[in-house]
Amino acid sequence: MQNNTRHFSIIGVLVVIFTFVVYWVLDAVLQFPIQGSTQAVAIDSMIQGHLWIIAFLFSLVTVFMVYSLFLFRRREGDDEEGQYFHGHTGLEIAWTVLPMIVVIAFGYWATVMLADITKRQDNEIVINAEGFQWGWNFSLPNSDQISQELILPVDMPIRMDMTSKDVLHNFWVPEFRVKQDIVPGRTTHLRFTPTVEGDYTLICSELCGLNHTGMIAKVRVVPQAEFATFWSQEVQTASSK
Amino acid sequence: MSLFSLGLVRAIVGQVIGTLTGMVTVILFRVLLGLPAWAAEPAWTLGAVFGIIGALWGVGIFNDWAKWMKGEETPMRHGPPEGQPAWTRYFGVDYNHKVIGIQYTVWGIFLLLVGGTIALIFRTELAEAGRQFLSLELYNNFIGMHGFIMIFAILLGVGGMANYLVPLMLGAEDMAFPRLNALGFWFNVPGSILLLSSLFVGGWDSGWTAYPPLSARGPIGYQLFFLGVFAVGLSSIVGSLNLLVTIIRMRPKGMSLFKMPIFCWAVFATSMIQLTATQLIGLCFLMVSTQRALGMGFFDPGLAGSTLMTGLGDPILFQHLFWFYSHPAVYIFILPGLGIISELLPVFSRKPLFGYKWIALSSLAIALVGFIVWGHHMFTSGYGEVLRYAFMYSTLLVAVPTGVKFFSWLGTLWGGKLSFETPMLFVLGAISVFLIGGLSGPILGTVPSDLPLHDTYFVVGHFHATMFGGFVFPFFAALYFWFPKVTGRMYNETLGKIHFALMTPAFWVQTLGQMGVGVMGMRRRVADYDPTLGGGTIEAWHLAITIAGFLIGFGVLLMIWNFFQSAEVGVLAGDNPWRSRSPEWQIPSPIPEHSFATPMMVKGEPYDYGLPEPYVVFASAATAGDD
Numbered sequence: 001m002q003n004n005t006r007h008f009s010i011i012g013v014l015v016v017i018f019t020f021v022v023y024w025v026l027d028a029v030l031q032f033p034i035q036g037s038t039q040a041v042a043i044d045s046m047i048q049g050h051l052w053i054i055a056f057l058f059s060l061v062t063v064f065m066v067y068s069l070f071l072f073r074r075r076e077g078d079d080e081e082g083q084y085f086h087g088h089t090g091l092e093i094a095w096t097v098l099p100m101i102v103v104i105a106f107g108y109w110a111t112v113m114l115a116d117i118t119k120r121q122d123n124e125i126v127i128n129a130e131g132f133q134w135g136w137n138f139s140l141p142n143s144d145q146i147s148q149e150l151i152l153p154v155d156m157p158i159r160m161d162m163t164s165k166d167v168l169h170n171f172w173v174p175e176f177r178v179k180q181d182i183v184p185g186r187t188t189h190l191r192f193t194p195t196v197e198g199d200y201t202l203i204c205s206e207l208c209g210l211n212h213t214g215m216i217a218k219v220r221v222v223p224q225a226e227f228a229t230f231w232s233q234e235v236q237t238a239s240s241k
Numbered sequence: 242m243s244l245f246s247l248g249l250v251r252a253i254v255g256q257v258i259g260t261l262t263g264m265v266t267v268i269l270f271r272v273l274l275g276l277p278a279w280a281a282e283p284a285w286t287l288g289a290v291f292g293i294i295g296a297l298w299g300v301g302i303f304n305d306w307a308k309w310m311k312g313e314e315t316p317m318r319h320g321p322p323e324g325q326p327a328w329t330r331y332f333g334v335d336y337n338h339k340v341i342g343i344q345y346t347v348w349g350i351f352l353l354l355v356g357g358t359i360a361l362i363f364r365t366e367l368a369e370a371g372r373q374f375l376s377l378e379l380y381n382n383f384i385g386m387h388g389f390i391m392i393f394a395i396l397l398g399v400g401g402m403a404n405y406l407v408p409l410m411l412g413a414e415d416m417a418f419p420r421l422n423a424l425g426f427w428f429n430v431p432g433s434i435l436l437l438s439s440l441f442v443g444g445w446d447s448g449w450t451a452y453p454p455l456s457a458r459g460p461i462g463y464q465l466f467f468l469g470v471f472a473v474g475l476s477s478i479v480g481s482l483n484l485l486v487t488i489i490r491m492r493p494k495g496m497s498l499f500k501m502p503i504f505c506w507a508v509f510a511t512s513m514i515q516l517t518a519t520q521l522i523g524l525c526f527l528m529v530s531t532q533r534a535l536g537m538g539f540f541d542p543g544l545a546g547s548t549l550m551t552g553l554g555d556p557i558l559f560q561h562l563f564w565f566y567s568h569p570a571v572y573i574f575i576l577p578g579l580g581i582i583s584e585l586l587p588v589f590s591r592k593p594l595f596g597y598k599w600i601a602l603s604s605l606a607i608a609l610v611g612f613i614v615w616g617h618h619m620f621t622s623g624y625g626e627v628l629r630y631a632f633m634y635s636t637l638l639v640a641v642p643t644g645v646k647f648f649s650w651l652g653t654l655w656g657g658k659l660s661f662e663t664p665m666l667f668v669l670g671a672i673s674v675f676l677i678g679g680l681s682g683p684i685l686g687t688v689p690s691d692l693p694l695h696d697t698y699f700v701v702g703h704f705h706a707t708m709f710g711g712f713v714f715p716f717f718a719a720l721y722f723w724f725p726k727v728t729g730r731m732y733n734e735t736l737g738k739i740h741f742a743l744m745t746p747a748f749w750v751q752t753l754g755q756m757g758v759g760v761m762g763m764r765r766r767v768a769d770y771d772p773t774l775g776g777g778t779i780e781a782w783h784l785a786i787t788i789a790g791f792l793i794g795f796g797v798l799l800m801i802w803n804f805f806q807s808a809e810v811g812v813l814a815g816d817n818p819w820r821s822r823s824p825e826w827q828i829p830s831p832i833p834e835h836s837f838a839t840p841m842m843v844k845g846e847p848y849d850y851g852l853p854e855p856y857v858v859f860a861s862a863a864t865a866g867d868d
Contacts, residue, residue: 030760031775032693043689050684061676064651065669072590074658081851082592083656087649092599095648096641103637103683110687111630117689118626167455168556170621170696174762177693181622183556184454185542188623201771205696205764207448209455210377213767 011067018059019052026051036175036200036221038193039117043177046113053102117178118191121157129162131169131182133208134215140231150202150219152194153227160190170206173219181206194221246325248300248333249430255299256292256431263291285442285461286534289435289468296431301334302424317419319834334427336419339832341426342405343727346720348426349397350801352433356390357794359383363768368787370772370780380768381446382462386436388449389466393433393473395574395708398716400425400480402577403508406723407484409825409832410502412493412841412857417486425480432472439465448766450567453540453559457532464533467526474523477573481515484508493857495843499598502823502847507580510604511573514611518569525562557624564615571704572611575711576604579646579675581719582668586650587848588821589665590657594848596649603642610639620688621695629688636686643679647672663737664819667718670745675710677752678703699759706752717800724804725814729831732811736803740796747792754786822847822856 030051035041072082127150130137138147141161152158162171164184171190172179180190204215222230244250264284272278297303305315319337321330330340331347363383366375375383404426408416416422439445443460456463488509492501528539532554541554587594594600616624616632650672659665681703685691694700717740724732759765761775772780817826824841825832839860847856 029757031757031778032760033762040693043693046687046690047684047693050687050690053683054680057680058676061647061651062673065654065672068651068654068657069659069661069669072654072657072659074591074660078658080591080658082590082658084592084849084851085595085656086593087596087599087652091648091652092596092645096599096645099644100638100641103640104634106683106687107634107637110633110689113689114629114633167458168452172696172764174693179621179692179695183542183623185554185556186623203762203764207381207452207455207766209446209459210381212381213377213769 007067007071011063014063014067015056015059018063019056022058023052023055026055033174034196035177036173036194036196036198037177038195039191040175040177042113042117046109049106049109053106121159121191121193124157124159124191125153126159126161127152129160129171129182130165131162131171131204131208131215132165133167134204134211136202136215136217143231145231147230148217150217151227151230152219152221153224154194154197154221156224156227157191157193161187162190163187167208168206169204169208169215171202172205173200173202175200179205197221197223246322246333247329250332252296252300252427252430253434256296256434258299259295260288260292262295263288266291282461282464283534286464286468286530289465292435293428293431293468293472296434297424297427300427300430302420302427304334305420334423336415336423337834338404338408338416338419338422339727339836341422342401342403344401344426345397345404345429346401348429348433349394349401352390352394352397354797355437356387356394357797359387359390361790361794363387364787364790366768367770368784370770370783372769375768377768378444378446381448381766382440382444384766385445385448385451385466386440389436389470390433391708392449392570392574393429393436395712396473396477397429398712399511399573399577400476402504402581402716402719403484403511404480405727406825407487407505407508408491409836410505410823411487411491411496412824412837413487413491414835414837416483417491418483421479422483425476425483428472428476428479432469432476435465435469435472439463439469450563451526451529452563453529453532453556454542456529457540464530467530470526471523474519477515477519481512481519484512485516488512493841493843499601500843500847502584503594503597503600504577504580504584506601507576507583507604510608511576513605514569514573514576514608518566518573518612520566521562522566522570525559525566528562529559557619557622560619560622561615561624564618565612568615568618569608569611571707571711572607575675575707576607578671578710578712578715580604581715582650582671583646583653584823585664585668585718585722586653587850588819588823589662589668590653590659591850592653592657592848593846593850594649595652595655596645597848599645600649603645606642607639610635610642614639617686617691620691633686633688637683640679640683640686647676647679662721662819663732663734663741664718664722666738666741666745667714667721670741670748671710671714671718673710673745674706674714674748674752677749678706678708678710681706681756694759696765697759698755698763698765701765702752702755702757702759705755709748709752720800720804722819723825724807725811725818726825726830726832728808728811729814730807730811731814731818732807733803736799740799740803743792743799744796747789747796751786751789751793754782754789758782758786822850824857827855827857827859 035044126141128139138150160171162182164182169182170179171182176192178190178192180188182188198221200219202217202219267284267287268278308315317336321327331344363380366373439462442462444462445466446459447456488505531537532539538554540556540559583594583600614636616628617636620629685694721732721737758779761779763770763774814830816830828836841857841859844858845854845856
């Protein structure tokens with residue numbers, strides 16, 4: 001038993017060290033695109049939270065396992081059986097209850113965040129999108145002007161109202177993080193607030209037939225004045241309707 | 242011996258004749274109705290249905306039942322067919338569960354090779370950015386084909402392990418319904434032939450999920466694919482029914498449920514899912530099939546130009562029905578594999594399984610919770626907003642029973658006398674890989690962090706890690722572990738270890754690489770990608786994934802070569818080379834036609850390594866003990 005206490009202390013120290021190492025490796029290796037929207041900042045904070053848990057649990061299981069493999073390897077010619085014990089109810093209850101608390105805590109965090117990043121904004125700008133095999137049309141409500149390019153004003157909340165002419169598609173700009181399927185026969189919505197001016201690529205990420213690979217569109221996040229000029233008319237906001 | 246004495250040949254011929262009969266029937270009906278004689282879609286569809294029946298009729302699975310209807314008795318046949326060499330029994334209808342188990346396993350490995358080859362073809366295309374040799378059409382066909390061939394292969398592998406091992410572990414003569422068991426296997430033959438042949442009538446380009454409206458408008462290949470899945474689904478249903486009855490009714494004296502070998506618990510949980518969820522995938526594929534062939538607009542939103550114009554259908558309904566099976570299906574795939582891990586760890590640790598009851602019940606918990614989490618595949622689908630929250634919580638709960646298994650495995654290793662033969666190596670590899678798969682799950686389970694990762698390669702990496710950790714590695718561990726029981730000879734240990742050393746690091750690279758490119762912004766199911774992603778490093782990652790894929794493929798070929806060689810020239814293994822307490826190791830290797838000469842009785846616990854009292858005793862030995 002005293003031996004066990006010593007081993008568990010060593011394992012505990014190793015798990016802590018490896019948790020930091022694994023987190024550092026994950027953080028260095030996983031190359032997320034830049035954060036191009038307010039949603040991206042929130043979502044990335046949750047991803048970081050997940051990475052810490054992943055780093056800890058990965059270290060816990062692998063350190064424990066590899067340590068056991070060395071410590072309890074059978075020596076040449078040793079035909080005896082291992083230690084005889086059947087389990088430990090207290091431990092089983094602990095590793096049932098603790099993970100449950102952690103996942104419910106994550107669920108709560110995600111609930112609050114999801115409600116926040118999908119919240120209706122009073123000054124949101126509505127843009128209509130229509131997906132088809134294999135391209136996009138964008139327009140403003142009450143406007144006949146159609147663009148193949150998606151022009152977005154910086155720092156303004158956007159609501160995409162989207163529908164499809166044919167099959168399922170999906171609206172995704174990796175830098176904005178959020179994505180939403182586009183479904184024929186109904187209108188789906190996606191809210192985000194672009195924060196960094198520049199050029200992006202909109203990609204369809206729901207398999208939509210032969211040229212799904214090529215179903216991309218150019219996205220430009222521009223100053224608000226330029227956005228208004230592009231659409232050559234008063235910008236319609238949801239509240240002014 | 243004529244070729245036609247082989248059931249497999251008769252099945253294929255029967256399927257061709259059935260298909261032609263179905264086509265002629267459609268032509269006759271159309272002529273009667275005054276329509277143009279040939280219409281490809283209905284002709285192929287009815288042809289495929291008749292083809293399944295033709296194959297089963299050709300192989301002779303209905304013979305006994307037909308005789309029963311006429312009031313004739315049919316004795317259970319034992320041993321190979323009269324006047325034929327012994328190997329021919331594996332190519333025809335046989336009622337012995339050990340033969341059927343081998344049939345399942347070999348057919349499963351065959352499909353594993355076909356599906357793997359397809360994967361290597363499109364991995365080669367992806368090794369470099371830009372499009373090289375695969376047309377977009379073929380690429381889209383191949384991804385779905387790879388997916389469903391592998392699903393068939395896994396179902397067959399699961400069926401192989403369950404059919405071979407469960408009756409042995411229960412000390413039973415055979416399964417509860419041997420003829421139904423044979424039918425269960427033979428459904429897979431026309432089913433796989435339909436799936437493979439769908440490529441030659443236009444294929445199907447929707448990926449394995451077959452979402453309408455895309456799947457409702459594609460080529461005729463869809464119909465063959467749907468009916469192939471239907472046939473294999475029937476196999477799942479009759480097979481799981483048989484296993485449930487066997488486990489409930491055929492346990493020997495003294496074997497209460499909590500004294501069963503743990504693998505039986507895993508099979509029990511898996512069979513519960515298979516018996517009750519498989520209908521849903523049959524249903525939703527049948528609905529798309531009839532929408533295509535008969536104009537029933539289940540999923541048709543009534544778009545301009547639609548020939549149906551009902552406007553009452555809903556594409557999202559399909560996704561609910563599809564995932565109601567297809568999410569629990571992944572637990573069908575992994576639970577038996579996790580059962581294999583729990584089964585083998587005590588043998589190679591020489592100590593009791595830690596927390597037997599918790600592991601047994603966690604399988605049931607995963608199976609039950611698995612039924613209420615399907616909506617996490619639809620977080621971005623546009624279904625009701627409140628569902629996103631509900632499915633998020635139910636999904637996260639799956640982490641709990643899965644965690645119980647991991648920690649109990651660690652408890653089993655602790656204090657053992659560990660030895661590292663090939664099966665144990667694959668078990669440890671399985672734990673490491675399933676850990677990667679499991680830990681990459683919750684990040685997809687919380688909606689905000691799922692949004693950037695949904696439908697990207699991150700999901701591909703996560704999914705392959707769960708499938709390799711939950712099925713492929715444990716399945717290979719099981720093949721190596723029970724090979725000496727099946728053949729009586731030992732496999733080549735060095736080759737086995739080389740296979741492990743090739744496959745495990747290669748798989749880590751593959752799955753972590755897939756997650757990495759997904760994070761960079763690479764979608765799933767695309768034939769090409771932007772080489773500037775990830776600061777221009779994405780191509781190197783893809784090359785690494787492709788090389789890793791080839792190493793895994795090479796490892797699998799090495800294993801198959803090892804098995805073929807060792808079955809001939811391997812050293813004789815003896816009855817119990819692993820010093821296991823499990824019943825199947827207490828009888829001769831290879832196992833005789835009638836597995837147990839005398840009835841089995843349970844005396845002790847299945848995993849009490851360290852205690853002198855055996856798990857099971859056989860009638861003669863028991864009588865001797867009583868004297």
